[in-house]
Amino acid sequence: MSNISGASSGSSSTWRGRVVGVPTVCWCGAQIVGKISKSDPNPYRRYFRCAYAVSNKLMDDNHVFKWVDEALLNEVERLSSEAKTLEQMVKENEIVFDGVEYEKMVFDKGLMKVEKEVFEKVECVFREAKTNMKKMMILVIIGCMIIVGFVKLI
Structure with a gap:
């Protein structure tokens, strides 16, 4: 993958495991920078890239590369999953919430x-x-x- 072309078919590069969500640091310790693709297959498409790989103009390496739209979609899916988990926890706690606790709450008020x-x-x-x-x-x-x-x- 090139730091200027982003010739990926749409999937993010893998580096010691798949990058899920918006990357913040590459496996090499370098920060992640936002770039804009200038390639013909992906013109003006935004992506995240390892700052080390950008500064050294590395191509087809294993440093972080991820399209911004994919990263944001991952974040939305992750947050949706967390919200569903929290909703389930709330529902379970409502079931456990018995009359004694309700009476205590009313008494305290x-x-x-x-x-x-x-x-x-x-x-x-x-x-x-x-x-x-x-x-x-x-x-x-x-x-x-x-x-x-x-x-x-x-």
């Missing part, structure tokens, strides 16, 4: 609601007490001033 209501009422009473305390302090100060005023008159 109810408890949180009651705690919130109690907290709000305590806050309201605290604010009211604080307001009343300020009024009392003002009355005490005014009373002291009146007493001091009477004492000075006598």
